[in-house]
Amino acid sequence: MATEKKLDCVILGLLSHEELTGYEIKKRIDTALKYFWGASYGSIYPTLGDLVTRGLATKRIDTKSKRKKFIYNITDDGRTYLAEWLRLPAEKDELRYETLLKLFFGNEAGELQAISHIEAFQEKIEKELPYLLGSQQNLEKHIDSDKTHKYYLLTVKFGIQTYNAYLKWCKEAKKMLGKDYE
Amino acid sequence: MATEKKLDCVILGLLSHEELTGYEIKKRIDTALKYFWGASYGSIYPTLGDLVTRGLATKRIDTKSKRKKFIYNITDDGRTYLAEWLRLPAEKDELRYETLLKLFFGNEAGELQAISHIEAFQEKIEKELPYLLGSQQNLEKHIDSDKTHKYYLLTVKFGIQTYNAYLKWCKEAKKMLGKDYE
């Protein structure tokens, strides 16, 4: 992969808003960032250790809860590092859709198979869209309670806009493949 | 990465339509597949060697051209392997947009920086869209000359649909960040 690691910035970004455990970081990534970023425990915990070593975050044992857990905080150096990265232009926006790959080579497999790939894709989108719409509603309701909400909302709206475009394309594509009915 | 390698299928897919050299494969990926897939020489050549070892492709020296070059062909086993993969549902459609990441954490950097990220994104899209529109025109003109064209067109239309949605979002996003003017 070697495109320059961004997980450290992602984690610092999350920590810039609130202190979190590794487990909570994973949850944030799997919910709020889900539509445009991903990461596994196998990369989160080592990166967290790294950030502490580099002085960009601190780790402390939680005393309040009964469970053994470690709470991470961003340091001033961490904030500087994050700000620096945020200032730089985005290097890479990448889309990797296996569905499109299978469609591109669709002639080898025939129309029926192509249609079934499109329908599977469509179902996935239709299932996820309601969550995005829910997020939008929620964020719009509490837009003033926290300054970060506006930025979250921006990314949610991106998801909604593109998902609607996907659905429009699905219909068009099925029509092109001879599925006019229904 | 470990998500199960797909480059072998991508290459077989390209070879299913015509015989190609490694160099040409790279070019196809950088043009036709550009909007939803990518690969470098460092992965293409080793994979090509692999495919030959596994009997899914053959390699022969080109005698016609003056340059030293190797032409690859798909075998019957290769076609079977490709068909098998095409039949299976897509496992992963992934989007990784650094722009959205920077926007999500935008509160740390402020509105002006957020706007400049959006504008950079918008410019990139506006620059690429004409190529997609050109491809669309071309493919629609010659849709009947080759059965594969219909499938290529499908993916091009996907790109156009999503890029237009992106542009719509850019406007909306800038408005949300207080850039009403212009």
Added chain:
DNA sequence: GCACGCATGTAATTTGTTACATGATTCA
């Protein structure tokens, strides 16, 4: 004569996933 595009490949390095390993707490 020289720059650009054609053409092939390898090695080091990066980054990340998956699977494994472990164990506590909460709730039904």
Added chain:
DNA sequence: TGAATCATGTAACAAATTACATGCGTGC
């Protein structure tokens, strides 16, 4: 009591990028 969720981490492995290394052909 047993399942689900909370919680942390490591090790083996996979996949791909970047940088390096090399050299021919063509057109200006």
